[in-house]
Amino acid sequence: xxxxxxxxxxxxxxxxxxxxxxxxxxxxxxxxxxxxxxxxxxxxxxxxxxxxxxxxxxxxxxxxxxxxxxxxxxxxxxxxxxxxxxxxxxxxxxxxxxxxxxxxxxxxxxxxxxxxxxxxxxxxxxxxxxxxxxxxxxxxxxxxxxxxxxxxxxxxxxxxxxxxxxxxxxxxxxxxxxxxxxxxxxxxxxxxxxxxxxxxxxxxxxxxxxxxxxxxxxxxxxxxxxxxxxxxxx
Numbered sequence: 001x002x003x004x005x006x007x008x009x010x011x012x013x014x015x016x017x018x019x020x021x022x023x024x025x026x027x028x029x030x031x032x033x034x035x036x037x038x039x040x041x042x043x044x045x046x047x048x049x050x051x052x053x054x055x056x057x058x059x060x061x062x063x064x065x066x067x068x069x070x071x072x073x074x075x076x077x078x079x080x081x082x083x084x085x086x087x088x089x090x091x092x093x094x095x096x097x098x099x100x101x102x103x104x105x106x107x108x109x110x111x112x113x114x115x116x117x118x119x120x121x122x123x124x125x126x127x128x129x130x131x132x133x134x135x136x137x138x139x140x141x142x143x144x145x146x147x148x149x150x151x152x153x154x155x156x157x158x159x160x161x162x163x164x165x166x167x168x169x170x171x172x173x174x175x176x177x178x179x180x181x182x183x184x185x186x187x188x189x190x191x192x193x194x195x196x197x198x199x200x201x202x203x204x205x206x207x208x209x210x211x212x213x214x215x216x217x218x219x220x221x222x223x224x225x226x227x228x229x230x231x232x233x234x
Contacts, residue, residue: 089169097218
């Protein structure tokens with residue numbers, strides 16, 4: 001070997017020894033590499049092994065309880081006094097249907113009240129059939145038929161609905177029932193075929209109080225309540 005080959009071999013051995021001192025040797029007892037992704041799962045956790053419990057989401061805030069075991073005392077504030085039969089009835093309906101909202105129901109009941117009164121005055125059987133139970137529909141239709149037989153027409157106009165309040169609530173078997181008192185002002189008049197007035201006054205606003213009962217099956221996919229009973233307070 002010439003002098004250059006010896007120099008290159010000596011240089012190679014020197015570089016190998018330097019790398020060996022810097023990098024060290026693997027003995028099988030080294031700690032595993034630092035896993036930054038796993039470490040960030042729990043911020044501030046010590047450098048010990050963390051084994052997540054199966055099915056547990058570590059990086060999310062625990063969900064709040066879905067419902068209180070005991071309803072709050074003011075649950076029906078503005079609708080029913082705590083401990084009354086009405087409050088207990090509302091609790092029973094919610095127990096059957098957790099989506100029930102009495103305030104939303106009252107809003108719909110006000111609209112249904114006006115629609116039913118006007119549909120009855122106009123003899124609109126199709127509208128009534130969708131809003132009434134079969135028994136109440138038969139009663140309304142009989143009155144419409146009698147009016148048609150006498151060739152009379154009824155004209156009704158709402159001035160206002162001053163109040164709509166739930167006065168009774170009940171959950172029995174597969175039926176939830178709510179009774180509502182409506183206080184309204186309206187003008188109503190009935191005329192014969194010649195146009196003569198046979199009932200009411202087209203120039204007088206009448207104060208009307210109706211007590212109606214609505215019902216639905218809480219297990220049904222149909223969210224609509226139907227009128228199952230009517231009454232008036234004079």
